[in-house]
Amino acid sequence: MKIATFNINGIKARVQALSDWLDDAAPDVALLQEIKSIDENFPRELFEEKGYNVETHGQKSFNGVAILSKYPLEDVVRGLPGDESDEQARWIEATVVGSRAVRICGLYLPNGNPAPGPKYDYKLAWMERLEARARALLEAEEPALMAGDYNVIPQDEDAARPEVWHTDALAMPQTRAAYRRILNLGFTEAFRTRVPGPGHYSFWDYQAGAWDRNDGIRIDHLLLTPQCADLLRDTGIDAEIRGREKPSDHVPVWIEIEA
DNA sequence: ATGACAATCAGAGATTGA
Numbered sequence: 001m002k003i004a005t006f007n008i009n010g011i012k013a014r015v016q017a018l019s020d021w022l023d024d025a026a027p028d029v030a031l032l033q034e035i036k037s038i039d040e041n042f043p044r045e046l047f048e049e050k051g052y053n054v055e056t057h058g059q060k061s062f063n064g065v066a067i068l069s070k071y072p073l074e075d076v077v078r079g080l081p082g083d084e085s086d087e088q089a090r091w092i093e094a095t096v097v098g099s100r101a102v103r104i105c106g107l108y109l110p111n112g113n114p115a116p117g118p119k120y121d122y123k124l125a126w127m128e129r130l131e132a133r134a135r136a137l138l139e140a141e142e143p144a145l146m147a148g149d150y151n152v153i154p155q156d157e158d159a160a161r162p163e164v165w166h167t168d169a170l171a172m173p174q175t176r177a178a179y180r181r182i183l184n185l186g187f188t189e190a191f192r193t194r195v196p197g198p199g200h201y202s203f204w205d206y207q208a209g210a211w212d213r214n215d216g217i218r219i220d221h222l223l224l225t226p227q228c229a230d231l232l233r234d235t236g237i238d239a240e241i242r243g244r245e246k247p248s249d250h251v252p253v254w255i256e257i258e259a
Numbered sequence: 260a261t262g263a264c265a266a267t268c269a270g271a272g273a274t275t276g277a
Contacts (some may be wrong), residue, residue, distance in 0.1 A: 060268085061274090
């Protein structure tokens with residue numbers, strides 16, 4: 001089973017780029033972030049025609065997450081537990097039933113800038129709720145993963161110019177500590193466990209020719225429970241699509257698991 | 260220190276993003 005995460009930066013603007021990538025990469029499951037669309041306006045038929053089941057958790061203008069899956073999706077849950085007043089659409093999870101069942105969570109973690117400030121407080125509070133959900137997933141002792149745009153640069157090697165990020169919400173010590181607390185519960189971050197060293201990114205800003213200069217950061221991650229990590233076969237980043245027509249500023253990150 | 264770029268909603272320019 002091939003599972004990818006992809007922040008598409010707007011479904012309306014990305015219909016062609018997303019369709020082309022799906023045809024090329026043929027993931028069984030695609031976790032999408034920043035659909036920037038209400039559920040009613042998501043062009044689900046387009047993906048159903050390609051053989052995907054579609055579940056969305058959208059909102060007007062901003063945020064919004066979705067799951068495309070060639071396998072049936074069961075027990076869909078929308079919204080990260082822990083704060084009933086949170087109206088931002090940043091979390092969706094479902095059980096994907098392939099040769100075995102895998103619990104799959106798609107997330108769009110808050111950016112948090114400017115930091116410090118209320119937006120950063122929201123980011124840290126959201127990460128605390130994520131940690132609670134992460135603990136529950138581990139306690140189930142089943143194959144499960146949490147994947148998406150974490151808006152976290154885990155280490156300096158995950159940025160082309162690490163020094164410029166040290167005061168940014170994506171890489172501040174508190175951010176990295178909160179991310180590590182979750183990892184250290186027992187998750188395996190798929191890409192980094194297989195590919196060491198600098199130079200591997202999942203986001204390049206639209207500005208200042210960041211892609212041409214390979215001035216990127218790695219902020220899209222797949223975190224696997226031990227039972228899921230045991231199934232890991234391969235992982236990669238589809239960086240080349242950043243150079244195509246009308247690209248998202250993120251690119252897909254994927255894993256292949258035995259499931 | 261600022262803006263550079265893109266998307267959204269709206270129907271200009273503010274807001275958001277990373």
